[in-house]
Amino acid sequence: MRVAAMHISDGVLSTPVLLGGGAVAVAGVALGLRRMDYDRIPQVALLSAAFFAASTLHVPAGPGVSAHLVLNGVTGVILGWAAFPAFLVALALQAVLLQHGGLTTLGVNVVNMAAPAALCCWLFNRLVCSPRSGLATVGAFLAGALGVAGAAALTAASLALSAESFRRAALALFALHAPVMVIEGCVTVALVAFLRKTRPVLLHGPRIEDRSLA
Amino acid sequence: LLIALAAWVPVAWAHRVNVWAAFAGDEVVCRATVGRGPAKDCLVRAYLSDGRLLTEGRTDDAGRFSFKPGAKADLRIVLEAGEGHRDEFMLAADRTAGEAAPAQAGDTAASTPSDAVATPDEARLRQVVGEVVDRKLRERLDPLIDRLASASNREAGLTEILGGIGYILGIMGVAMYFRARHRGTQGGA
Numbered sequence: 249m250r251v252a253a254m255h256i257s258d259g260v261l262s263t264p265v266l267l268g269g270g271a272v273a274v275a276g277v278a279l280g281l282r283r284m285d286y287d288r289i290p291q292v293a294l295l296s297a298a299f300f301a302a303s304t305l306h307v308p309a310g311p312g313v314s315a316h317l318v319l320n321g322v323t324g325v326i327l328g329w330a331a332f333p334a335f336l337v338a339l340a341l342q343a344v345l346l347q348h349g350g351l352t353t354l355g356v357n358v359v360n361m362a363a364p365a366a367l368c369c370w371l372f373n374r375l376v377c378s379p380r381s382g383l384a385t386v387g388a389f390l391a392g393a394l395g396v397a398g399a400a401a402l403t404a405a406s407l408a409l410s411a412e413s414f415r416r417a418a419l420a421l422f423a424l425h426a427p428v429m430v431i432e433g434c435v436t437v438a439l440v441a442f443l444r445k446t447r448p449v450l451l452h453g454p455r456i457e458d459r460s461l462a
Numbered sequence: 463l464l465i466a467l468a469a470w471v472p473v474a475w476a477h478r479v480n481v482w483a484a485f486a487g488d489e490v491v492c493r494a495t496v497g498r499g500p501a502k503d504c505l506v507r508a509y510l511s512d513g514r515l516l517t518e519g520r521t522d523d524a525g526r527f528s529f530k531p532g533a534k535a536d537l538r539i540v541l542e543a544g545e546g547h548r549d550e551f552m553l554a555a556d557r558t559a560g561e562a563a564p565a566q567a568g569d570t571a572a573s574t575p576s577d578a579v580a581t582p583d584e585a586r587l588r589q590v591v592g593e594v595v596d597r598k599l600r601e602r603l604d605p606l607i608d609r610l611a612s613a614s615n616r617e618a619g620l621t622e623i624l625g626g627i628g629y630i631l632g633i634m635g636v637a638m639y640f641r642a643r644h645r646g647t648q649g650g651a
Contacts, residue, residue, distance in 0.1 A: 257479075257547055257548045257549075258548075285641075286638065286641040286642060289634055289637050289638050289641065290634060290638075292634075293630050293631060293633065293634030293637075296630050297626075297627045297630045297631070300623075300626050300627065300630060301623055301626075301627065304623055337629075337630060337633055338626075338630070341626040341629055341630065342626070345622040345623075345625060345626050346622055346623075346626070
């Protein structure tokens with residue numbers, strides 16, 4: 249069985265790509281930590297744990313091939329910039345405990361996962377929090393699907409900057425993650441619907457912070 | 463959400479790629495795995511210790527790839543499974559000392575004039591016995607080597623996953639502790 253994943257292992261990427269990824273990751277994590285106040289630490293930890301465990305759940309993506317859930321769209325919508333520290337912790341543990349990804353590629357992997365997450369928050373948080381539930385459903389689905397698509401695009405770009413041809417890597421990653429995008433879209437819709445009923449404050453979190461900082 | 467995820471976990475987890483190689487006679491046999499299964503049609507490259515590419519090829523349906531290195535040398539076997547999956551295996555030439563030594567001993571004995579003249583039968587005998595023992599040993603050892611290869615390919619299991627979640631909760635606790643103190647001193651001041 250062949251399994252596709254978007255976490256890049258040690259020794260694949262060139263040094264400039266690793267350093268660039270590391271620098272962006274440090275900036276993102278610093279920004280995320282500044283916006284993570286006391287009350288949000290448990291949320292960040294919970295989503296970090298969900299992201300950590302999700303990489304072990306495989307979704308069949310065609311004959312003999314499977315891909316795993318990423319959950320970065322959901323994490324982004326709920327956490328915003330705080331997705332950076334959440335993914336940093338989860339990816340470091342995945343590298344050490346599951347030999348999934350690598351420690352030298354940690355920065356690049358954090359950026360590949362968390363940058364689309366933050367973008368999803370910026371694009372869709374307003375929609376997800378809208379009073380009309382139809383709009384919220386559309387926003388949640390798009391956030392879940394585009395989180396995965398963005399991660400696939402960035403991973404393909406990092407591989408292309410080092411060795412593999414972008415077209416080949418991008419096509420392979422997108423083909424494998426098409427089912428994951430649909431599933432994550434549905435997971436995000438379900439989770440957002442649940443949170444809108446039970447804890448709408450969670451969804452408003454990132455936006456309130458952005459406003460207070462602006 | 464976590465409970466729902468946990469219910470899914472047994473489906474399958476690790477997808478770490480792993481490559482393992484050994485000398486078998488004059489051949490090098492590489493075995494490539496993904497998780498518990500063979501890594502099919504993956505690129506394997508063999509480098510010499512000075513970094514030169516010796517040969518490359520793709521694994522078959524059983525995840526195997528074999529080649530003749532020519533001379534025994536330290537080799538670096540690299541498996542490239544694409545999309546960022548990669549593994550390396552260092553194959554030391556002295557791992558084969560046990561195989562190579564008897565044959566060499568036989569050769570030198572045969573080529574040393576005094577030995578060859580004094581006891582030609584003994585030199586010949588040594589060589590033949592050496593070859594037979596060599597072959598028998600290999601037959602016996604091959605299954606063991608296979609098992610060793612699969613054992614060294616350690617899988618990530620429930621232990622690692624629960625351990626990771628534990629770490630995350632621990633980090634959360636530490637973060638909350640420091641933030642709480644911070645807030646407390648600010649409030650006090």
